Amino acid sequence: MRYQLLGPVTATGPQGPAPVTGPKRRAVLAALLLNANRPSRPPNGSAPCWTPGVARRWAG
DSSP, rough: OOEEEESOOOOEEEEEOOOOOOOHHHHHHHHHHHHSSSSOOOOOTTTOOHHHHHHHHHOO
């Protein structure tokens, strides 16, 4: 996969562009990419994107 963070957040794989739809998905992807090679788990890994209640429900 190849990722682009400057401008619109995009992901491109061997099959072509991969859709990264929705502002929260783009924000989570960007947060994870900016913290590459570091452990990330909810709620810290998604803190810029979710409120605490949503992060707990999402983690399930």
